[in-house]
Amino acid sequence: MSASELPSKEASVLKGHEGAVLAARFNADGNYCLSCGKDRTIRLWNPHRGIHIKTYKSHGREVRDVHVTTDNSKLVSCGGDRQIFYWDVSTGRVIRKFRGHDGEVNAVKFNEYSSVVVSAGFDRSMRVWDCRSHSSEPIQIIDTFLDTVMSVCLTKTEIIGGSVDGTVRTFDIRIGRELSDNLGQPVNCISLSNDGNCILANCLDSTLRLLDRTTGEQLNEYKGHTCKSYKTDCCLTNSDAHVVGGSEDGSVFFWDLVDASVVSKFRAHASVVTSVSYHPKDNCMITSSVDGTVRVWKT
Secondary structure (H helix, E strand, O other): OOHHHOOOEEEEEEOOOOOOEEEEEEOOOOOOEEEEEOOOEEEEEEOOOOEEEEEEEOOOOOEEEEEEOOOOOEEEEEEOOOEEEEEEOOOOOEEEEEEOOOOOEEEEEEOOOOOEEEEEEOOOOEEEEEOOOOOOOOOEEEOOOOOOEEEEEEOOOEEEEEEOOOEEEEEEOOOOEEEEEEOOOOEEEEEEOOOOOEEEEEEOOOEEEEEEOOOOOEEEEEEOOOOOOOOOOEEEOOOOOEEEEEOOOOEEEEEEOOOOOEEEEEEOOOOOEEEEEEOOOOOEEEEEEOOOOEEEEEO
């Protein structure tokens, strides 16, 4: 795919949030997206038509992350109020609140069966919650990190966390084994490649690092953007050919996965880019920013 085929043309601007948008995520099939932010709300959009569908309000502080089930029926969110909210998408009702983190919660993810939620927090822990149980207690607590856990990824059998302590830690749920890869720089976002073989880690020294998931070996690093004090997302394009990252100056960068060159760079927002999410099938991307907007990009 050449640079001209990467999504850098603005297709629509999704406006409605008051204040910074902290995350924007496509749903599993890419037909809808969710955003959340400082205004304590979560918003559901049709990004392709530029239409706002629904707003979810119940959080008492800013909402930092949101994830939706593969069947689009439930969503999970977290943020500054230390709680994880489990929602019914169609009614907008909160089904359950999971409490237990001793600090703000940075990230949440459903497992692939949507039966379990994993959260990552300022209290240096990742917690695992059973959506089907009526207990508000976590079914597992992972607390080997030495600092804030910023980001979480899940595979069929593993929970992977990225932390300000400079590590990416992989926990094999079946055998209870932990593997730790120390990057030597605070990690503020991790993302899995679509083939599942690599982890992309965004570090606070303005460098993205690509790790081999089996060996922990660093395969590549990507530079040019600014990432020093904000949580900014990173991801790979749906073909795994390019790495995508936001920058604190409002730019979005595309790097070639293999030779790490900057293939494309454009000014996407007036302020810090907090989030990048790539469409599962098409050459389309959404970005969010401290400027209060979510933007949809196509080729």
